[in-house]
Amino acid sequence: MTTEATDPHAALPARPVDPARFTDERLYAHTRLPVELASTLLPDAYTSPEFFALEREKVFADGWVAVACTAEVDRPGACTVVQVAGRSVIVTRNRDGELRAFHNVCRHRATALLAPDAAHVGRGERIRCPYHAWAYDLDGACLGTPLFEGSDIPAGQEAIFDTSPARAFDRADHGLLPVAVDSWGFLVFVNLAADPAPLVEHLGDLPERFAGYRLEQWLPRRRRSYDVAANYKLVGENFMEYYHLPWVHPELSRVSKFSDHYRWQGPGMYTGMCTTPVSGNGDAGGWDGLAPVEGLTGSDADSGRFVWLFPSTAISVLPNHAFVLFNRPVGPARTVETAVILAHPDSVAGPDGEDGLDQLEKFWDLVNRQDLEIVQRVQEGIANPAYRGGRMCFRFEEPLHRFQNMVVDRMVGARRVPGGDAETATRMLPEV
Numbered sequence: 001m002t003t004e005a006t007d008p009h010a011a012l013p014a015r016p017v018d019p020a021r022f023t024d025e026r027l028y029a030h031t032r033l034p035v036e037l038a039s040t041l042l043p044d045a046y047t048s049p050e051f052f053a054l055e056r057e058k059v060f061a062d063g064w065v066a067v068a069c070t071a072e073v074d075r076p077g078a079c080t081v082v083q084v085a086g087r088s089v090i091v092t093r094n095r096d097g098e099l100r101a102f103h104n105v106c107r108h109r110a111t112a113l114l115a116p117d118a119a120h121v122g123r124g125e126r127i128r129c130p131y132h133a134w135a136y137d138l139d140g141a142c143l144g145t146p147l148f149e150g151s152d153i154p155a156g157q158e159a160i161f162d163t164s165p166a167r168a169f170d171r172a173d174h175g176l177l178p179v180a181v182d183s184w185g186f187l188v189f190v191n192l193a194a195d196p197a198p199l200v201e202h203l204g205d206l207p208e209r210f211a212g213y214r215l216e217q218w219l220p221r222r223r224r225s226y227d228v229a230a231n232y233k234l235v236g237e238n239f240m241e242y243y244h245l246p247w248v249h250p251e252l253s254r255v256s257k258f259s260d261h262y263r264w265q266g267p268g269m270y271t272g273m274c275t276t277p278v279s280g281n282g283d284a285g286g287w288d289g290l291a292p293v294e295g296l297t298g299s300d301a302d303s304g305r306f307v308w309l310f311p312s313t314a315i316s317v318l319p320n321h322a323f324v325l326f327n328r329p330v331g332p333a334r335t336v337e338t339a340v341i342l343a344h345p346d347s348v349a350g351p352d353g354e355d356g357l358d359q360l361e362k363f364w365d366l367v368n369r370q371d372l373e374i375v376q377r378v379q380e381g382i383a384n385p386a387y388r389g390g391r392m393c394f395r396f397e398e399p400l401h402r403f404q405n406m407v408v409d410r411m412v413g414a415r416r417v418p419g420g421d422a423e424t425a426t427r428m429l430p431e432v
């Protein structure tokens with residue numbers, strides 16, 4: 001007698017999977033099952049260059065992606081240059097203070113207009129191409145095309161710059177290529193799709209859940225980046241479960257007790273959990289150190305909120321600070337992570353503000369390095385074709401199931417915003 005017939009592992013698709021099947025619903029049947037029965041997303045989704053290329057278009061180039069903090073574009077002409085789905089995008093504000101985003105591509109011969117580290121668009125609040133000096137305003141309108149239309153021709157050189165063959169050229173047709181942009185709280189989002197659904201649909205009930213925090217007033221205080229040898233989805237899946245807490249994070253377990261965790265998940269393109277209440281600092285630090293934002297009531301005043309916002313942003317909000325991870329996939333097994341600590345101005349106003357931030361930065365760095373180390377080991381294991389997928393722990397990994405099904409939806413062309421639990425916070429451990 002063989003065991004193959006009943007071995008659920010053998011029933012999962014053998015690897016490598018033909019990339020032509022990556023958009024076929026049937027390939028994901030095991031992940032589509034209810035969480036109590038489901039197996040994890042196809043391992044090739046974490047290793048295959050073909051999957052990565054498709055995912056870039058279907059997930060990252062066709063939906064809202066958080067790319068920056070609102071404070072980076074806090075006035076007309078201030079800008080940030082971000083990478084989304086392999087495209088460089090300029091985010092700025094126009095003269096009326098409205099957010100604007102454009103592909104970082106000159107309409108003449110495609111030069112990248114701004115450098116990756118640009119923080120302001122340039123003199124006169126104009127975006128000027130470094131190649132032939134075409135210039136654009138903060139709404140993307142093309143303002144000038146030197147020596148092209150005839151307007152800037154030096155006296156006496158008319159013959160050299162005769163542009164009469166350039167008929168049917170109207171600057172109005174050559175403005176910057178726009179990108180949809182919006183914000184919520186302290187986050188700026190862009191959407192590369194031509195006609196995107198409103199951001200509020202993506203956010204679901206998050207604006208309501210976070211209404212008491214006044215997140216739009218919080219400012220970035222510390223920033224560092226991590227180069228991660230793992231797929232961005234592994235970073236996310238690790239963030240959205242606390243199953244690993246006792247083994248990976250002995251220090252974090254002190255301040256965010258395993259038994260104080262709840263699922264915190266309503267409708268929206270996100271997964272969520274919370275710790276209520278959070279505990280005071282342990283020997284290795286914790287989340288104390290800054291003053292809590294005023295006006296928090298109920299469980300907001302003593303909880304940690306942990307939201308993975310699809311597709312690639314982690315948001316941890318405590319009463320006195322937030323820790324955000326912007327994860328940018330750069331390859332099937334490589335992610336660049338930008339970590340930002342934010343706080344409300346009142347939280348850092350006291351004489352101990354900087355010390356508090358130092359302490360938080362040290363603690364988050366410790367926790368994040370623990371996460372990244374284990375996530376990189378998952379990447380190592382998942383590359384082995386002997387592994388075809390594993391069972392999810394129904395109690396703790398429902399958010400992974402929810403997230404993986406969001407990814408599958410996009411891969412197969414379905415647009416759906418998941419619903420959530422009836423209760424605001426759902427206890428996943430049996431009461432003892």
Ligand code: FES
Binds near residue numbers: 134
């Ligand atoms: S490529 Fe930008 S002005 Fe020519």
Ligand SMILES: [Fe+2]
Binds near residue numbers: 238239244248249371
């Ligand atoms: Fe963790």
